[in-house]
Each structure stands twice: as structure tokens, then as C-alpha cells.
Amino acid sequence: MYGSEDDLKAKVYDSKLFTRLVSYLKPYRILVLISFILLFLIATAELALPYVTKMAVDRLITSNTNLLQFDSRESARDFIATYKSVIFKEYSFEEHCYLLFSNNRMNYISKLDLELLQQENRLVTKIVLLNRDSSTMEIISKIDHVIISDNLVAVPALQLSNMRKEGLISLRQLQGLRRNDMRQLKIYGVVFFSIIALQFVFTYFQIFTINYAAQHAMYDLRRQLFTHLQKMPLSFFDRNPVGRLVTRITNDVGTMDEMLSAGLIKLIQDLLVMLGILVMMLVLNWKLALVTFTILPFLITLLIVFKNKIMIVYRIVRKRLAAINASLSEDISGVKIIQLFNQYLRKKKEFAEVNERFYKASMRQMRIYASFRPVIHSLRRVAIAIIIWFGLGQVMNNVISLGIFMAFLSYMDRFFEPIDHLSEKFNILQAAMAGAERIFDLMDHKPEDYRETRKSGMKLQGDIEFRNVWLRYNEDGDVLRNISFRIKAGEKVALVGHTGSGKTSIISLIAGLYPYQKGEIFIDGRKIDDYSLEELRDNIGIVQQDVFLFTGTVRDNIVLSNNDITREEMEKVARYVNVHDFIDNLPGKYLEQVMERGATFSVGQRQLIAFARVLAYDPAIFVLDEATSNIDTETEILIQDALKKLMENRTSIIIAHRLSTIQNVDRIIVMHKGEIREEGSHQELLEKKGLYYDLYRLQYT
Amino acid sequence: MKTFAKVSPILKKNWFRIAIGLFLIVVVDVLQLIVPKVMQKAVDSLELPGFVQSDLLKFSLFILLIAVLIAIIRFFWRILLIGNAWIIDRDIRQLYYDHLLTLSRNFFNRSKTGDLMAYATNDLNAVRMLAGFGFVIIVDVVVFSIASMVFMVNISLKLTLLAIIPMPVLTVIIIFFGRSIHRHFRRVQKSFASLSGQVQESISGIRVVKAFVQETAELQKVSRSAYEYVKENIALVKIFGLFDPTLFLVISISMGIVLIYGGTYTMLGEITMGEFIAFFSYLGMFVWPMIAIGWFVNLYQRGRASLLRLNSIFAENPEITDENPDFSITTLTGSIRMEELSFRYGEKSPLIFDNISFEVQQGQTLAVVGRTGCGKTTLVDLLTRVYNPPHDKIFIDDHEIYEISLNVLHSNLVTVPQDIFLFSDTVADNISLGKPEATQKEIETAAEFAQVHNEIMEFEKAYETVIGERGVTLSGGQKQRLAIARALLTDPGVLILDDALSAVDTKTEKHILEHLINIRKGKTTIIIAHRISSLQHADKIIVLDNKKIAETGTHKELLAVSGIYRSLYEKQKLKEKLEK
Known part of the structure; x- marks a missing residue:
């Protein structure tokens, strides 16, 4: 596991993360440059308006x-x-x-x-x-x-x-x-209107260019992140819930888009304008400017004290909100127990405490806002008072003009404008930094080695051999112990055993989905690690117990990404595995949309579609994890017939749950607690009256 | 239910606080409106004969005084009004929570936990914003728009009329843009949802993707969704990007008009220089309500939508309630009778039980057996009224079940459910859930009976160890035994074990069952189990199959006939052998 959801990073700015983040803007640097030039022009226009008035x-x-x-x-x-x-x-x-x-x-x-x-x-x-x-x-x-x-x-x-x-x-x-x-x-009016018209155009294009760049940069980041994620080993997906990974690609990338397009750019613009105002004031009249600047130390001190106080309380509020969420989540899950044990009043009281703690923290946060914001806000009027006293005095003494006096008033108004929104922008930055940290943390996880360079365009025969293979997924112990067997090309083998005996793990190893710890696996006499993963998997067709269908059409699910398959070929395949009639009866036929991962189709129908998918690829090795659930007799007959055809001239490995299946294979491998216990034909094993005999009576009768 | 039904009582209760807060806002607004007037006076007095520089200090000090007053009064209205919003937030959350706890299984089955939590946080947040800043904005809008208008007209009617020409455009823009932006925003959200869905699907199907080497194909799908999202966002920016600049443009046009015409009037002596300067300030104050109305509409819409969502939960009736029970019934000895009970979850749902009847005497142990999905848990849920059974079908101590108050029913029929739920609390608190006043000794005894005491003592803080995410993780067996201890501690008239020993190893199970026979002497116990070994001692075993009671009898009697029970028993024996 990595990075928990509620990690609250204190840092608003982290140069390493930031540099990495900004690097995604590189392909769009011209747009970003234009945006920055426009930013300067906008700031200039903002400064120019009071000057024109002056x-x-x-x-x-x-x-x-x-x-x-x-x-x-x-x-x-x-x-x-x-x-x-x-x-x-x-x-x-x-x-x-x-x-x-x-x-x-x-x-x-x-x-x-x-x-x-x-x-x-x-x-x-x-x-x-x-x-x-x-x-x-x-x-x-x-x-x-x-x-x-x-x-x-x-x-x-x-x-x-x-x-x-x-x-x-x-x-x-x-x-x-x-x-x-x-x-x-x-x-002057014309000049004034021209400036605001230009400013309008500049602002619009500035917003557009930076958003265009940020959106595309985020698109690139999403793509890269997803590509990276796909290449992570399966064990990574076992450890991380799907929801969390989805959040990385959707929301976390989103916070960064917001930072680039709104937070950061606005902050730069505000700082530019504020700096420009200070300069303009100095240029217009440095004496009045310096006198007015006496409020700045107060302003800065207030802002710093405010920021420090609010940061502490903000964290407390977040923590107590998390406590509310935890209580809610737990008590909603445990509502049955609360009701059955008559704990309604007690839980109510407990929640009231958690709720009150959050309320108190929020009130504390509110009081800090209530103390500081009005004071910071009122500093603007203090500045006005200073400008009236000193500035108008200067006007009386014929040192400055009324125009300058007016310009000072306007500049002060504009100077204080961004200060109100400062904390908002810092929140955006902070959220983005936390998001960036989680994303780059994921990016830094090492992906699975696909061994792309080993591609040779070969077609497998289908000869599989395990030699003393040991496998463990985590610290919990070995899942496979010292497994050795050989399946010759074209042989049909059934794997049987109790739940957790290691049948599925064997299939996963053949497809190169997990790394194993000890032993060797050979396919066509070559070590499995010497094959490119892509080619290896291309030669193996797997049908899982609960068939996963993708959103898209039925056709998409049969041909997958192989667009060379013609319609005739596809229909031929579908007919061969007895699924054509069913598909042909759908309102959209082959173009019928698959909803909710195929939930509208029955288990048996989904399995037949998966059969067609495998046959369309014509792999050397066919792997089937039979469905455990009951399938209606009619479909069952179609499946058994299709299965027979599929197994022809192909190495077939089946995790069997059906009597007819185990009767149709050449050999049965009996697994127990990660080991191979018995091997042989159905009759041989029955006669042995061993483990298989018991299993057979338990599961297949 | 009225939209504000839950909010208005709180508002009414705090009306004095709100009234003072609103009054203070008016005061602040008035003070703010005075400032330009002071500026005007100061500027104009420059022209007066005999005016000396020290007189300026008076104006300055006056503004300083106003600034201080504003800061102080703002502090108080924020405390009063925003504080009030937080009170609303707290109180409604509590009401909401209290209400949730009364709702039935049916409700929770059809609601998502995530949604229910979002109501208590995100939606309440929107309500709070409305209750807090909504008031402020309304008062501000009214005071500012009227007062600044009065001040402006006072300076020059003609200039005021000229200056506010562009203002209606502002409102039109906010409405027009608002709609269009909203539409685009929804499309952005939709495309975000479909991107989310696509990523979710691709990651969920990662096994298939890898097995069929579909990485590139999936990447293309995700890319397509991601690009759709980019396109929608850019379409939104094209409109939304116009919003702020347009507002600024319209306001600036007004300012420009004042510059030209106000300037001319000043030049011609129609208005004074001070009035000219003050007019700019008042125009700025007049613009703010125009924008604030847009904000308010937004706040109101979001707050209202959230309130409606919350109200829909408040409108849920607790299905499981006392229906005029007989409060004189305070304890139950535990003889249970079910007479020709038929049950289905909803009107269109399939029948779960078809006319079943059975009887348990006080002190007997009843075992219920059957295949997965035959309705064993439902049977227990009906007895404990997790779901409401039909009337006049279940009798406990010869009382019809609805005559017994829920409180009494739940205190006397205690279940160890199949899906064990423990709170993130200490071990001791979890065990004493149903009997908070229990002594440490009692808790430990219960834990000993449940064969979990020794393991608890091995934890770092023994009984004070916290369980769950922030504490130790328990195994399935440990959880089950804790739940058994929890139930045993209450020593109920009827104890129900719903497949509560499934994760406990056979040896420990045997020990627990032996203890149970002793402790439960004279009291009724119902055991649901998959493992036949758990129920060999039962006084009576019923086998549920196909909506009916297929077989009834003792272990021996049932083994004697070749039926479901015997076949289950034989398979179990085989399984045990395989597990060795």
C-alpha cells in the first residue's frame, strides 16, 4: 500500500514536485509563454487605468x-x-x-x-x-x-x-x-475604453491559452499514468483497491489542472499587479508612497500570524471532520448491531460528542477568521485615512495634484483585492501538491518487465513443463509448493482440488501474471522468462470463472483489438462455439451494447462469448476456469459441445467443476494445499480411492 | 416536507442572535457608505478659505475611527451569523444521525454508505453556506444597492442614470452566462464520470487486459475518454473564460462613462471635485450587489438542492417501530411459536417462506439447517424484527410479537450475526456493548466462555486494546468469538447464533458448545450452522428447503431417514476428511 487518502501535506510548495509537474507543460511552452506575455499586458492595463484617470x-x-x-x-x-x-x-x-x-x-x-x-x-x-x-x-x-x-x-x-x-x-x-x-x-475617454477593450481581449485569450495548455498537459499526464499503471504487476492490484487507483488518475490529476490553470496563474497575476502598484505609487510620488507603505509591515505581520494560526486550526478541523466521517461510516455499517443491542441512545450521545468537537474546532477557525479578516480588511481604510491626511496636505501645499491623490486611492483599492482570496489560492496549491505527491509516488513504483526486446513473432506449440515451482504472494506462506508436471502439446488436462488448493495460481503462472520464487517453468522447452510477455499471452486464451466483458459491443468483446478479423470470420467462430444464434437474436445483434460489464447476460451466455473470443485468437494453449454456479440445462449443453470443439488440437487446461468435463480430459491433476497429490485418468484415480475419490463424491455427485 | 422544515426551528430558536447580527451588518454597511462622503468633504474643503492642513487630520481620524468600528462590528456579526450557521450545521447533522439510526435494514440495503456520508458533510456544507453568507448577502445587496444609489443620485441624477446604463447588462450576462455555463459544466461532469467509469473498468478488468494483451486497446479507450474530457473542458473555458472579463468590462465601461461625463460636469462646476471622487466609490459599491445577486442565486440553488436531499432522508419513516406495544411485558422467558408464516421482502419479490410453522419451548435448543440462500438468516431477522414479520404469525411467550416493545424484544433476543460487526473501540467496550455497566470480571468471564480470553490477554493492552483500522486487526475467528462473548454477557432469554462459529476451528468450537450447554441451561438457544457438528446436541433440528420446513427432528432421528440432513451430514464428513 502507499499514500493514504487523508494525508494532509503541510507544504504549499515543494520545488521537486513542482518542477516535475511543470515539466508536463513543456510541449505547450509556446502557449504558456504567450499566456505569460498576456499576463504582463493585463497587469499593465490594470495599472494604466488609474493613470489615465489621473x-x-x-x-x-x-x-x-x-x-x-x-x-x-x-x-x-x-x-x-x-x-x-x-x-x-x-x-x-x-x-x-x-x-x-x-x-x-x-x-x-x-x-x-x-x-x-x-x-x-x-x-x-x-x-x-x-x-x-x-x-x-x-x-x-x-x-x-x-x-x-x-x-x-x-x-x-x-x-x-x-x-x-x-x-x-x-x-x-x-x-x-x-x-x-x-x-x-x-x-481620454477613448483611450480609457481602448484599454479596457484590450484588457478584455487579453484576459480572455490568457485564460484560454493557459487552460488549453493545462488541459492538454493533464491529458498527457493521465495517459502516462494510466500506461504506467497498466504495466504494474498483478500483485500491485491485489494490494491496492481499484477505487484508490481510479482516484489517482481522475481526481488527483484534476487538482493539478486546477493549480496550473487557476491557482498558480492567478497568484502570479496578483503578485505582478501588487508589485506594479507599489512601483507606480513610488513613481507618482515617493513621499506619499512611503508614508502609505507604513501599513505594509502591519499587513504582512497580520497575514503571517493569521496564516500560522489558521494552518494549525485547519488541521484540527480536518482531523475532527475525519472523525465524524469515521463515526458515520462505522455506525452506518453497524446500524444493525446498534439496533439489536438497543444502543441507540448511547451511540447518539457518542456521536453528539464527536459532532460537538468538530463544531468547537470549526468555531475556533471561524473566530480566527472573524478576528483577522475584518482587521486586514480595515487596513485598506487606514491607508485611505493616511492618503487623505498626508496626500491632501500635499495637494494643499501644491506638491501633488488631485489626480495623483485619486490614483493613490484607486491603487490601494486594487492592492487589497487579492488579499481576500489569498488563503483560497493557498488551499488550491496545497491540494495540488498533495495530489502531485501521490501521483509521482505511483509513477515511481517499478512496473512489470514486459521483455519487449524478446519478441520474435513465434507461434507456440503448447508444451508446458513445471519443475519444482514454489510460489508465494505475500508473507502469508506458500501457495504452491514444489510443483512439477508436464503437459504435452495438444494434451487436455483437468485441475481439480478444494478451494485454495492452488489451481488458479498455476494458471496465473502459465500466463506470466505473477513472479514465482523457486523452480523453473518451460514452455516449448524454453524458460518462460525468455518470452516477451505480450507474445506469451497472445498464445494463451483464458476464460475466467466470472467472465469479464468490456463496455462496448458484443463484436468488440469477441474480436477485442484485432481489427483484422472480418465479419464472416467472426460469425464463423461464433457459430462454431454455439453462440451465434443467441447473438443473432439480440436487438442489436453483434453490435448490441454490453451493459454493466455484461450483467444483463447470463453466466452461461457470457462464457460462450468468451469462448468465441478465445477461438477468434486461435491460441496454442486454452485455459478455462469453469463457472461454479448452476447454468440452465440448455446453455450447459451448448457449452459442453463448444468446449469439446475448443479443446481439439490445443493444449487445454481446465479447472473443472463439471462431471462431464473431467470425463472428457486425458489426464487429471489433483491438487491439495498447494501440492500435487494425485495424477491420472478419471478411472485410474477413482479406483485408487484416494483424495480424488472423496473430492469426486463431494463435488461431482 | 417543507424545504426548510429542519432549518427554521433552529433559526427561530436563535432569532435574537440573528436579528442582532443582521442589525450589525446594516451598521457596518452604513459606516462603509460614510467613508466616501468623508473623502468628498475633505477634498472639497481644500477650496474653502481659511482651511488649514491640521483640519485634514480630523477627516483622517474620523475615517480611522470608522475603520476601527467596522473591524469590531464585523468581528461580532461574523461570530453571530457565521456562528449560527455552524450551530445549524451541528444540529442538523445530529438530527440526521439520530434519524439514520432509527431506519430499517430495507433502507440501508438500497442506500449507498458513501451517499449517506456525503449528505452529512458535503450537503450540510452547502446548507451552512446558505444559512451563513446567504443572510449577509441579502442584507448587503439591499442596503448597498439602495443607499449607494441614493448617494449617487444626490450627487447628480443625470450622471447616475448615465453610469447605470450598462448595469442591466450585468444582470442579463449573469443570467445568460449562468445558464450556459451550468449546461457546459454538467457536460464536463458527465464526461468526467465517463472517464472515471472507463478507468474503473479498465483497472477492474486488469487480469483480462493482461491475459489478452489488451493494454494498448484499453489505453486507447481511456485516452479517448480523457480527450473527450479535455474537449468538454475547453468548450467550458470558451464560455466561462468570458464571464469574469465581461463583468470587469461592463463595470469598467461604467467607470469610463463617469470619467467622461462626471469629468465634464466637474469641469463645468456642476459637481465638485469631491463629489466626483465620491461618485467613483459609490459606483463601486453599487456594482457589488449586482454580482452578489449572482452569488446568492448560486448559494441558494446549491443549498436548496442539498436540503432537499437531506429532507428525502428525513422523510424516510422508520419502518421498524413499536406499534402500540404492551409495556407491562418486560422480560421474556423464551418460548417461541411460529404459525403458518409466509414471507417475501417486497410485493414483487419471490416468496422466501411458504407457510412454515414450528415451536421452541423455553430452555430448548433449536438448530436450523439448510443450503445457502434457503432463508436461515431471514428467519432470525424476522424473530428480532430486523424485518417486520406479518402480524399474528410469531408468538413469544404467547405474546404476539408486536405486543412486545422493541426495547424488550432486543434485550431478550440477542443475536450473534453472520456478518460480525465490531466497533473501532476497545475490546472491553465491544464486549460490554449490550451491558455497559458490566464489571471487568463479568466481561472476562464472558470472554472465557467464548474461548477468546487468552488471546485477548496476549494483546499489548489486553482488554483496553483498540480494534480496527487504528488498532489491532483480528482474525475472523477472533471476531466471531468476541461477538459471542458480547452476546453471552447480556445473558438473554433467547440467544441466537447465526452461523457464528464458521471461522472457529473445530476444537475451539467444541469447547464453546460444551460451555454453552452449561450456561444456557433453562434458556432458549437457536443455532444456525453449516457444520453439522455444531448442532448435534440440539433438542430439535429443522431443515429448511425450498421455502418450507423439509425435515424436523433430533440429530438421530434425522440421520435415520435418507433425506437432506443425512446427505448434508455425509458431505460434511467428507469435507472434514479433506481439510485434514
Whole structure:
């Protein structure tokens, strides 16, 4: 046995497992690369949106521009040369020269200069630019205005809005005045919409590409895992329940798909955006950024403490949930005993305790969530408080613009968004790591050696010899002890013996299904280990006691994967083993679907189909484990007849449960407790009055 | 049964807690709605004459205060409401468990254990999510959508109308996509199930696959299923991948509209800069309920479906119940009479017994023999009412079986069943199951009678050793003997051994039977056995065959006639010889 179901791995990240897992993405690296490039573009778009808003606010929505007047171009040039760090926009009208600059650059200009400029009335702060046409000039004649070029005129924003407030101009007039800015704002709108449209397309293709890659990678992994599983020796299947192996291939692979397509990629995207936000904030205004970052140590500390606390409780909750499941499973199985022994009240009380323990653990987990999440959540508002106090202060001091203030608010909102979903993503990663561990553990089990290189395309004669063969499946002791016999090509032999005497084990050894410990097995004089397993099994046709039919058509079950068999050949075979009439009477005839592994057919019918399957392959050795259950007389006659035909010219070994069968074979081998006790023909053995005589009276009469 | 029949009493009981929790949510929501307003005031006050920087501190501290309040109140509503959901989870699980224990064999025969367990975990989980976050979302949706709308209209009606133009699209998208995604999701699940089935079949048939060298063919089948699954998943992604980006797109379009028109209004002095900034925040708060409605619908559907599944179990009536019994009957001495009993499991099932009658006197030992499947265990199950027998056919101490309360019946008729079931508990607790007050001495005596005491003493912790997955694994014989000790400890009026010695070796069996004769003197014992050696001492042997009692008599009497019993006996002798 390996890896139990409820193994809860503490690790969220294991580099070895992870590397191995990611290697499955290699064939799709171009898609993954595209996906990552798109991821970067999406992150950029997310960062760009608040920036576009900032630009619109600073350039147009608020007035953030100051104006300086100079009498001559030379004095303006001198001024520009003095303040190299301020970006000026130069305009000139008649002999005057005008410099426009951003309000947040006010502090770069020396106090002395500012005072001088103000005294001389050469500084106008917070202006808006209007088109210089006659109607405009007429309206603004009542307020301050400076003509700065042939077609532009500057007015103080405050005075303009006051005119509107006092009702001196109508909304329509104001709109007319500011039509330039309104048109420009629409351009920002276009940019904004273009970015979100691009982001939409990028996101969609990013999701699609990564899912496409992850799905196909998982397909490859499933295939590989299944191929590997098929090659495991039978003893492996004896030890591991089918359900568990199915889970490996279905659910465990599924958790990894989820990790690749959802958990990991989202996590990377979130981290990218969060990092980008920190960078953008620093670039926009490093002072405000650093002040805002004072919440980060608190945030990180809280997250770490939270994670540690929740991990401990999470494990307790899981454990107690497992206890609930264990109780339920046990008490549902044992409900009859509980009822018969009047233990209803006691079991109820016991379950109430288990249930209460789970409830308490869940409440503890809930309280941790209730304590931390609101606090972590509220840090966002603390950040807002900081931005209002320090940021707006800076706005007052003309250090930053309102646009930057707004951008900071947006970035903080976006920064906190992924934090809420952090634990969710860690759960996905953790589940995937546990799944990966179980899968790769299975992959690392050594498969059976199929000896592919020994293929020679031979056809067996069917001569079988066992020399002092010993077999044991596990520590429980020997199943076969010192078995020696020889079956010549074409001979018909019956194996008889009590349950557990080792009959089935002999058949398994001939088909190379289990390794044996001591002795030698020869087929056609060659050691069995020298044959390629595939070829060996191709030459042996086995019909099991409870015939296993595959989902698919009846035809599929007869020809199996051998598509060279024609319809005529198949029908001929079916007729030969007396199953054609039965199949022909089915609604779908040979194309009738087999349901639930053939449960809709009787044991006898299934056996006949299996006979056809063997005959279609025409193997040198025919092996039959006769059904123990009663089969209706009519079918029984068909089976016995078919059996006779099948055994012709073929080495046949039959685990016999029918009198007619043991009477029809050349020789009978009597097994007892893993040893061969008697050998001979039916009559010889009966006359001996030994073990066979007793067995015969017990089983065949 | 009403969908919420099991939930509403718990809700009613905790109504005060829920009411306070809901009230606190409203408070938190209101506090959250205040924040943008404070921001608006702060921004707008920049323009005011005489405003100094230290005044900003007041706004900041106010927001800080709100942040602290929100964190505190959130803590409390989570404790109240989510805690309430956990109470519901616990209480319904207990009700469910209690109910399960009352249900009959018939019910368990047709239910899968895995399903019954999933109801108590996965389905309850969905119910809990609905009961916890369902409330929160409803309140949030109502408060946020109305209040943020009011605030927005207050800033500018025109801008509000423009901004919410894309919003109905949101709801339409959630509904439209929701349906389509659901459809695709079901197809994905279906293809997953068929992949699962295919893998299951291929692994179950591994012997045949290997014997017929069908590895490649099976791999192809599995690959085909796996690829179908991939295809369905990609089809799902094609739709599902649109969902989040579309939501984001619609929200962003609203934001863009506010940027252009709100910007223009600010520019023209229609609204203030502070209002412009606050409007963005309120729009964000208005969007959230639109999405939350989708969540709620999802939560509700899943929670309801799970509740319905749970209800279907609650609706199962315990078939085996007291039918107005005579409570004055408290002990049974153990004479049993069956009169012309016929029985079938269901109306369409074949007849198991056809008119059988027999009688056992108090103190007698009755043995029941017959081929596998002849109904021996059913006979016992009818006597102990694991299945309900027809009325007026079975009499114990001359009382019709339905006159006896189940409690009394089960205390006086104790079975050692064929399929031994032991709990993952200590050896001592398992033996004392039917008599928890038993002393250690009594337990050990019972174990000695059952010939298992010595083996128990060899365990590391003797009687305190835990059995089962987490403890020692017992052999079949040990399990049977423990079960016998368990039954013997209760010293019942009627002891029934249902093939309870099959895994015990012949020598030990002999010892147990010898003890039994002594202990059970004066009390009724019924033994069902395959091994004739187990029942040679019986006062009376009945042979069941073909729905009827074929032969009745003592061992000697039955051997004298050439019938089923004799042929069974002879075969047994042969078998014993072979086993040596």
C-alpha cells in the first residue's frame, strides 16, 4: 500500500514536485509563454487605468496650470534656464511671452522669485485655456484674462466657475467656452475604453491559452499514468483497491489542472499587479508612497500570524471532520448491531460528542477568521485615512495634484483585492501538491518487465513443463509448493482440488501474471522468462470463472483489438462455439451494447462469448476456469459441445467443476494445499480411492 | 416536507442572535457608505478659505475611527451569523444521525454508505453556506444597492442614470452566462464520470487486459475518454473564460462613462471635485450587489438542492417501530411459536417462506439447517424484527410479537450475526456493548466462555486494546468469538447464533458448545450452522428447503431417514476428511 487518502501535506510548495509537474507543460511552452506575455499586458492595463484617470483629472477636469508673464522672450528664456527641473510650455503674443507650468512644480520656484512675480502681478495660478474668438472674449471681458497666443486666452478657473455660480453665464455658454477641453476629455475617454477593450481581449485569450495548455498537459499526464499503471504487476492490484487507483488518475490529476490553470496563474497575476502598484505609487510620488507603505509591515505581520494560526486550526478541523466521517461510516455499517443491542441512545450521545468537537474546532477557525479578516480588511481604510491626511496636505501645499491623490486611492483599492482570496489560492496549491505527491509516488513504483526486446513473432506449440515451482504472494506462506508436471502439446488436462488448493495460481503462472520464487517453468522447452510477455499471452486464451466483458459491443468483446478479423470470420467462430444464434437474436445483434460489464447476460451466455473470443485468437494453449454456479440445462449443453470443439488440437487446461468435463480430459491433476497429490485418468484415480475419490463424491455427485 | 422544515426551528430558536447580527451588518454597511462622503468633504474643503492642513487630520481620524468600528462590528456579526450557521450545521447533522439510526435494514440495503456520508458533510456544507453568507448577502445587496444609489443620485441624477446604463447588462450576462455555463459544466461532469467509469473498468478488468494483451486497446479507450474530457473542458473555458472579463468590462465601461461625463460636469462646476471622487466609490459599491445577486442565486440553488436531499432522508419513516406495544411485558422467558408464516421482502419479490410453522419451548435448543440462500438468516431477522414479520404469525411467550416493545424484544433476543460487526473501540467496550455497566470480571468471564480470553490477554493492552483500522486487526475467528462473548454477557432469554462459529476451528468450537450447554441451561438457544457438528446436541433440528420446513427432528432421528440432513451430514464428513 502507499499514500493514504487523508494525508494532509503541510507544504504549499515543494520545488521537486513542482518542477516535475511543470515539466508536463513543456510541449505547450509556446502557449504558456504567450499566456505569460498576456499576463504582463493585463497587469499593465490594470495599472494604466488609474493613470489615465489621473491624467484626465490633472490636465482637464481640475485646473492645475499656472501662468507666468514676461515682457520679453529673453527674460522668459532666462527664467527657464534657472529652473531646469520645471517643464514650461512657452506661448507668445505680441511682444509678451508666457510660460505655462504645472501647479505641483510651484515649490521648485524660489520663494523670492515667487514673491516678486506676485508683486508684479505676473503670476496667475490655476488657469484654464479658452479659444480666443469673439463670443468668448465678450463673455470673459468681465473677469481677468490674458491672451497668450493668436487663438488662446487664459482665465483663472475660480473666476470662471464663480461666474457660472453667480448665474452670469449659462451652462450652455460655459460649455461653449470649454468645448476644447471637453473634446480632449473625450479623447481620454477613448483611450480609457481602448484599454479596457484590450484588457478584455487579453484576459480572455490568457485564460484560454493557459487552460488549453493545462488541459492538454493533464491529458498527457493521465495517459502516462494510466500506461504506467497498466504495466504494474498483478500483485500491485491485489494490494491496492481499484477505487484508490481510479482516484489517482481522475481526481488527483484534476487538482493539478486546477493549480496550473487557476491557482498558480492567478497568484502570479496578483503578485505582478501588487508589485506594479507599489512601483507606480513610488513613481507618482515617493513621499506619499512611503508614508502609505507604513501599513505594509502591519499587513504582512497580520497575514503571517493569521496564516500560522489558521494552518494549525485547519488541521484540527480536518482531523475532527475525519472523525465524524469515521463515526458515520462505522455506525452506518453497524446500524444493525446498534439496533439489536438497543444502543441507540448511547451511540447518539457518542456521536453528539464527536459532532460537538468538530463544531468547537470549526468555531475556533471561524473566530480566527472573524478576528483577522475584518482587521486586514480595515487596513485598506487606514491607508485611505493616511492618503487623505498626508496626500491632501500635499495637494494643499501644491506638491501633488488631485489626480495623483485619486490614483493613490484607486491603487490601494486594487492592492487589497487579492488579499481576500489569498488563503483560497493557498488551499488550491496545497491540494495540488498533495495530489502531485501521490501521483509521482505511483509513477515511481517499478512496473512489470514486459521483455519487449524478446519478441520474435513465434507461434507456440503448447508444451508446458513445471519443475519444482514454489510460489508465494505475500508473507502469508506458500501457495504452491514444489510443483512439477508436464503437459504435452495438444494434451487436455483437468485441475481439480478444494478451494485454495492452488489451481488458479498455476494458471496465473502459465500466463506470466505473477513472479514465482523457486523452480523453473518451460514452455516449448524454453524458460518462460525468455518470452516477451505480450507474445506469451497472445498464445494463451483464458476464460475466467466470472467472465469479464468490456463496455462496448458484443463484436468488440469477441474480436477485442484485432481489427483484422472480418465479419464472416467472426460469425464463423461464433457459430462454431454455439453462440451465434443467441447473438443473432439480440436487438442489436453483434453490435448490441454490453451493459454493466455484461450483467444483463447470463453466466452461461457470457462464457460462450468468451469462448468465441478465445477461438477468434486461435491460441496454442486454452485455459478455462469453469463457472461454479448452476447454468440452465440448455446453455450447459451448448457449452459442453463448444468446449469439446475448443479443446481439439490445443493444449487445454481446465479447472473443472463439471462431471462431464473431467470425463472428457486425458489426464487429471489433483491438487491439495498447494501440492500435487494425485495424477491420472478419471478411472485410474477413482479406483485408487484416494483424495480424488472423496473430492469426486463431494463435488461431482 | 417543507424545504426548510429542519432549518427554521433552529433559526427561530436563535432569532435574537440573528436579528442582532443582521442589525450589525446594516451598521457596518452604513459606516462603509460614510467613508466616501468623508473623502468628498475633505477634498472639497481644500477650496474653502481659511482651511488649514491640521483640519485634514480630523477627516483622517474620523475615517480611522470608522475603520476601527467596522473591524469590531464585523468581528461580532461574523461570530453571530457565521456562528449560527455552524450551530445549524451541528444540529442538523445530529438530527440526521439520530434519524439514520432509527431506519430499517430495507433502507440501508438500497442506500449507498458513501451517499449517506456525503449528505452529512458535503450537503450540510452547502446548507451552512446558505444559512451563513446567504443572510449577509441579502442584507448587503439591499442596503448597498439602495443607499449607494441614493448617494449617487444626490450627487447628480443625470450622471447616475448615465453610469447605470450598462448595469442591466450585468444582470442579463449573469443570467445568460449562468445558464450556459451550468449546461457546459454538467457536460464536463458527465464526461468526467465517463472517464472515471472507463478507468474503473479498465483497472477492474486488469487480469483480462493482461491475459489478452489488451493494454494498448484499453489505453486507447481511456485516452479517448480523457480527450473527450479535455474537449468538454475547453468548450467550458470558451464560455466561462468570458464571464469574469465581461463583468470587469461592463463595470469598467461604467467607470469610463463617469470619467467622461462626471469629468465634464466637474469641469463645468456642476459637481465638485469631491463629489466626483465620491461618485467613483459609490459606483463601486453599487456594482457589488449586482454580482452578489449572482452569488446568492448560486448559494441558494446549491443549498436548496442539498436540503432537499437531506429532507428525502428525513422523510424516510422508520419502518421498524413499536406499534402500540404492551409495556407491562418486560422480560421474556423464551418460548417461541411460529404459525403458518409466509414471507417475501417486497410485493414483487419471490416468496422466501411458504407457510412454515414450528415451536421452541423455553430452555430448548433449536438448530436450523439448510443450503445457502434457503432463508436461515431471514428467519432470525424476522424473530428480532430486523424485518417486520406479518402480524399474528410469531408468538413469544404467547405474546404476539408486536405486543412486545422493541426495547424488550432486543434485550431478550440477542443475536450473534453472520456478518460480525465490531466497533473501532476497545475490546472491553465491544464486549460490554449490550451491558455497559458490566464489571471487568463479568466481561472476562464472558470472554472465557467464548474461548477468546487468552488471546485477548496476549494483546499489548489486553482488554483496553483498540480494534480496527487504528488498532489491532483480528482474525475472523477472533471476531466471531468476541461477538459471542458480547452476546453471552447480556445473558438473554433467547440467544441466537447465526452461523457464528464458521471461522472457529473445530476444537475451539467444541469447547464453546460444551460451555454453552452449561450456561444456557433453562434458556432458549437457536443455532444456525453449516457444520453439522455444531448442532448435534440440539433438542430439535429443522431443515429448511425450498421455502418450507423439509425435515424436523433430533440429530438421530434425522440421520435415520435418507433425506437432506443425512446427505448434508455425509458431505460434511467428507469435507472434514479433506481439510485434514
